[in-house]
Amino acid sequence: MPTKSVPQPKLVFEKSVPGxxxxxxxxxxxxxxxxxAAVGAVRDSVAWPEIAELDVMRHFVNLSHINYGIETGFYxxxxxxxxxxxxxxxxxxxxxGFSHTHPMQPEATVPGNLEVVRQVEDILAEVTGFDEVSxxxxxxxxxxxTCLMLIKAYHESRxxxxxxxxxxxxxxxxxxxxxxxxxxxxxxxxVSTNAEGNCDIDSLKAALDGSVAAFMVTNPxxxxxxxxxxxxxxxxxxxxxxxxxxxxxNMNAMVGTTRPADHGFDCMHLxxxxxxxxxxxxxxxxxxxxxxxxxxxxxxxxxxxxxxxxVAVYDHDRPLSVGRVSGxxxxxxxxxxxxxxxxxxxxxxLPDISRYAVLNAxxxxxxxxxxxxxxxxxxxxxxxxxxxxxxxxxxxxxLDLSKRLIDHGFHPPTxxxxxxxxxAFMIEPTETEAKETLxxxxxxxxxxxxxxxxxxxxxHNAPVTQVVGRLDEAAAVKNLDVRWTPAREPAKx
Amino acid sequence: MPYIPxxxxxxxxxLATIGVRSIDELFREIPDDLRLKRPLDVPSALDEAQLYxxxxxxxxxxxxxxxxxxxxxxxxxxxYVPSTVGAVLSRGEFLTAYTPYQPELSQGYLQTxxxxxxxxxxxxxxxxxxxxxxxxxxxxxxxxxxxxxLRGRDKVVVSRAVHPHYRQVLETxxxxxxxEVVELAADSGATTGFAGLDEASACLVVQTPNFFGVVxxxxxxxxxxDAAGAMLVVVADPTAAALLPTPGSFGADIVVGEGQPLGxxxxxxxxxxxxxxxxxxxxxxxxxxxxxxxxxxxxxxxxTMTLRTREQDIRREKATSNICTNEALMxxxxxVYMTSVGKNGVRRVAEDTVxxxxxxISVLTKAGGRLKFAGKVFGEFVLSLPKPAAVVRDALLDHGxxxxxxxxxxxxxxEDDLLVAVxxxxxKAQIDHYAACLAEVLK
Numbered sequence: 001m002p003t004k005s006v007p008q009p010k011l012v013f014e015k016s017v018p019g020x021x022x023x024x025x026x027x028x029x030x031x032x033x034x035x036x037a038a039v040g041a042v043r044d045s046v047a048w049p050e051i052a053e054l055d056v057m058r059h060f061v062n063l064s065h066i067n068y069g070i071e072t073g074f075y076x077x078x079x080x081x082x083x084x085x086x087x088x089x090x091x092x093x094x095x096x097g098f099s100h101t102h103p104m105q106p107e108a109t110v111p112g113n114l115e116v117v118r119q120v121e122d123i124l125a126e127v128t129g130f131d132e133v134s135x136x137x138x139x140x141x142x143x144x145x146t147c148l149m150l151i152k153a154y155h156e157s158r159x160x161x162x163x164x165x166x167x168x169x170x171x172x173x174x175x176x177x178x179x180x181x182x183x184x185x186x187x188x189x190x191v192s193t194n195a196e197g198n199c200d201i202d203s204l205k206a207a208l209d210g211s212v213a214a215f216m217v218t219n220p221x222x223x224x225x226x227x228x229x230x231x232x233x234x235x236x237x238x239x240x241x242x243x244x245x246x247x248x249x250n251m252n253a254m255v256g257t258t259r260p261a262d263h264g265f266d267c268m269h270l271x272x273x274x275x276x277x278x279x280x281x282x283x284x285x286x287x288x289x290x291x292x293x294x295x296x297x298x299x300x301x302x303x304x305x306x307x308x309x310x311v312a313v314y315d316h317d318r319p320l321s322v323g324r325v326s327g328x329x330x331x332x333x334x335x336x337x338x339x340x341x342x343x344x345x346x347x348x349x350l351p352d353i354s355r356y357a358v359l360n361a362x363x364x365x366x367x368x369x370x371x372x373x374x375x376x377x378x379x380x381x382x383x384x385x386x387x388x389x390x391x392x393x394x395x396x397x398x399l400d401l402s403k404r405l406i407d408h409g410f411h412p413p414t415x416x417x418x419x420x421x422x423x424a425f426m427i428e429p430t431e432t433e434a435k436e437t438l439x440x441x442x443x444x445x446x447x448x449x450x451x452x453x454x455x456x457x458x459x460h461n462a463p464v465t466q467v468v469g470r471l472d473e474a475a476a477v478k479n480l481d482v483r484w485t486p487a488r489e490p491a492k493x
Numbered sequence: 494m495p496y497i498p499x500x501x502x503x504x505x506x507x508l509a510t511i512g513v514r515s516i517d518e519l520f521r522e523i524p525d526d527l528r529l530k531r532p533l534d535v536p537s538a539l540d541e542a543q544l545y546x547x548x549x550x551x552x553x554x555x556x557x558x559x560x561x562x563x564x565x566x567x568x569x570x571x572x573y574v575p576s577t578v579g580a581v582l583s584r585g586e587f588l589t590a591y592t593p594y595q596p597e598l599s600q601g602y603l604q605t606x607x608x609x610x611x612x613x614x615x616x617x618x619x620x621x622x623x624x625x626x627x628x629x630x631x632x633x634x635x636x637x638x639x640x641x642x643l644r645g646r647d648k649v650v651v652s653r654a655v656h657p658h659y660r661q662v663l664e665t666x667x668x669x670x671x672x673e674v675v676e677l678a679a680d681s682g683a684t685t686g687f688a689g690l691d692e693a694s695a696c697l698v699v700q701t702p703n704f705f706g707v708v709x710x711x712x713x714x715x716x717x718x719d720a721a722g723a724m725l726v727v728v729a730d731p732t733a734a735a736l737l738p739t740p741g742s743f744g745a746d747i748v749v750g751e752g753q754p755l756g757x758x759x760x761x762x763x764x765x766x767x768x769x770x771x772x773x774x775x776x777x778x779x780x781x782x783x784x785x786x787x788x789x790x791x792x793x794x795x796x797t798m799t800l801r802t803r804e805q806d807i808r809r810e811k812a813t814s815n816i817c818t819n820e821a822l823m824x825x826x827x828x829v830y831m832t833s834v835g836k837n838g839v840r841r842v843a844e845d846t847v848x849x850x851x852x853x854i855s856v857l858t859k860a861g862g863r864l865k866f867a868g869k870v871f872g873e874f875v876l877s878l879p880k881p882a883a884v885v886r887d888a889l890l891d892h893g894x895x896x897x898x899x900x901x902x903x904x905x906x907x908e909d910d911l912l913v914a915v916x917x918x919x920x921k922a923q924i925d926h927y928a929a930c931l932a933e934v935l936k
Binding site (some may be wrong): 011 | 494519568575602616623735762795800804916
């Protein structure tokens with residue numbers, strides 16, 4: 001593979017020349033004042049760059065050239081649902097009527113915004129089966145945390161707040177689940193997964209007692225498998241007086257086919273940046289809408305948008321609300337994008353999202369099964385979890401296969417998650433990838449698996465086609481350099 | 494099927510490879526009684542032209558801030574956004590990427606985050622900054638939770654001059670953790686007394702300029718926090734921070750802020766970007782992501798996420814926060830803004846804000862308002878009116894002026910007080926128009 005001859009980019013600070021400016025700012029025409037007299041003491045100047053506008057654009061455009069997005073190529077990162085982010089969504093979110101509104105404007109001046117949010121809430125309520133939806137949480141983990149807060153408030157309202165201090169979480173769960181539970185002051189207990197890849201009912205029964213506040217279940221699980229006993233699981237948890245939360249990270253497998261509320265869940269979060277196509281933006285913004293059954297509705301973060309005579313209005317009178325969880329009305333411009341997406345598919349098309357996401361994942365699983373066996377040999381849902389253990393004896397790890405995929409022009413899948421699968425290789429193709437893309441990816445991976453047998457060194461050295469090779473992450477921690485300093489020496493923290 | 498590329502032939506051949514006859518067969522593990530056996534009750538599909546018209550029609554029901562002149566601030570400001578910001582954000586390589594788990598494919602984004610961390614730390618006069626939080630209010634709540642963990646104390650003390658929504662979010666986060674929140678009076682428009690701050694307090698939280706636009710005395714806050722052995726958390730508006738002495742120079746332990754004024758559209762309040770900076774001794778307790786510089790085997794310099802053992806995907810319930818997805822794209826907007834406006838521009842934005850604010854004070858007080866508080870203000874002030882502020886605000890809307898925020902709903906007894914914000918984007922003519930209309934409304 002040829003090594004890319006991209007020069008190492010300079011930091012923006014190294015391009016700065018005193019006296020330059022990178023934009024044409026508004027000029028004020030009010031009378032001059034003595035600024036120091038008006039505000040009291042003032043500081044020295046802020047050492048931000050001084051760069052002309054063209055060079056600002058070149059700096060960031062050139063950096064974009066050494067970054068990989070869905071629009072660059074296939075991005076099968078398991079658990080992240082990297083589907084196409086339709087460009088029409090960007091166009092509607094940029095409409096001045098939305099983007100130039102202030103969150104504290106009088107409600108009567110923003111009926112369009114309220115209608116957008118309520119329409120998204122209505123559609124998401126129908127898709128998930130829940131009675132009410134709130135758009136205030138701003139990311140998936142934030143939605144999880146908010147749901148646990150609702151559960152906490154619910155138990156407190158029944159006088160069981162202190163007694164129910166434990167949250168049960170399967171050993172296959174995303175790290176955000178235990179972290180969110182801890183964030184709400186809960187103790188965390190793990191529930192095992194059985195040999196078939198399902199929740200181990202005996203392990204659950206053994207853990208269920210009067211101290212349990214909630215069970216957090218990801219369905220389909222992070223193994224890419226639907227929990228066939230989910231209704232029984234919900235029944236058992238309810239019988240113990242606890243609540244069941246659905247981690248909705250994997251909703252992309254269920255749209256129009258099956259609804260979490262019908263499984264017996266009490267509440268769930270949705271990642272609009274996964275299932276509902278809002279862009280991941282290099283790590284955010286997300287949007288963590290939550291759905292709840294009516295018994296949790298009084299505790300929703302306020303204010304709550306209601307329909308009164310068909311018109312969307314805020315209900316501020318929420319005496320039992322857990323309170324506000326983010327500054328204003330959640331990720332409003334993400335709601336605009338999600339509504340655009342939902343209406344692009346509509347009644348007729350929404351179930352196709354899941355149908356083709358599941359088809360693509362099973363196709364990849366079938367094409368790779370002789371080289372990377374599935375962790376559980378069952379039909380998968382929207383993602384497949386394979387294992388690279390056959391290559392371990394050759395000294396090749398899942399990460400080596402992944403890094404070599406980069407040299408073939410693909411973003412690697414998720415590795416080493418879920419934690420219970422050795423050498424996990426978690427592939428989520430999504431429904432927006434064409435057969436020939438999946439074929440090219442599978443062909444590359446098969447070739448890499450063959451290469452592992454003949455030339456494992458090539459895999460250990462990968463990638464060799466990017467501006468940098470594998471980075472020394474231990475050195476990054478040991479010689480912590482997290483900001484540039486004008487002395488041109490890395491700041492040692 | 495928009496966005497789904499499968500032809501009938503593709504589907505047939507893929508099903509054959511899998512060894513099933515239909516897509517339905519792939520769903521056979523879902524018990525029959527859990528299947529949805531009817532079409533979803535949602536609107537029918539729209540084509541792209543219909544989608545645009547539908548959303549445009551909804552957007553036009555709003556009175557957006559191109560249809561009225563904005564003097565409303567309260568934490569979200571109508572500042573100028575250079576054209577460079579939108580141009581960079583629309584690049585698919587940035588827009589459609591995710592968290593840089595594979596640093597070799599993400600050097601572009603990682604470098605911008607390193608630059609973001611550097612510029613935020615420089616702005617606040619702090620040692621280190623993280624790669625963004627959700628928004629200002631959650632950043633403040635996270636700072637208080639971090640102080641609670643570091644100090645091992647179960648009480649947080651916050652000034653009533655801190656933005657009411659910030660305090661509401663703090664209250665929610667602290668309630669769920671069993672941490673007590675105590676509020677300090679600020680009746681004169683600034684935090685004057687620190688009674689309630691004691692040896693049980695993890696931190697003192699103040700905002701500067703505070704919710705009323707008044708510059709707080711950070712030296713006094715630092716001294717009070719020190720006397721109690723508490724940490725000092727400062728909420729600082731980024732534009733004002735470019736002009737006022739830095740929170741770092743007063744010894745703040747953690748500084749947080751709302752990044753929206755740095756090139757992010759108001760967007761009805763979301764998405765935003767929370768700024769978070771602290772002293773270097775606390776870097777291992779920071780919530781969220783941090784990017785560091787390191788090198789590869791060939792000695793080439795490169796960037797990667799670092800101090801990962803603080804994070805939820807590694808440490809699970811022992812993580813410093815539950816944050817996974819953050820606000821990277823909005824942090825990128827801020828990075829492009831800070832680079833475009835730069836050292837010289839940001840000072841001008843801050844100074845023009847002061848100039849416009851002083852002019853607004855002079856003409857609005859002549860038009861019948863009265864400046865409520867005596868303290869020095871930056872870009873916002875409280876105007877006392879001879880009538881209920883909500884009535885005046887509504888009357889001025891008919892004149893095309895969004896006059897500010899009536900304070901009664903947040904501070905009982907302040908029903909006649911209006912919080913007025915004036916940014917660098919306001920002109921003399923707009924401010925004069927506001928004053929003329931106010932005089933008429935108050936007649």
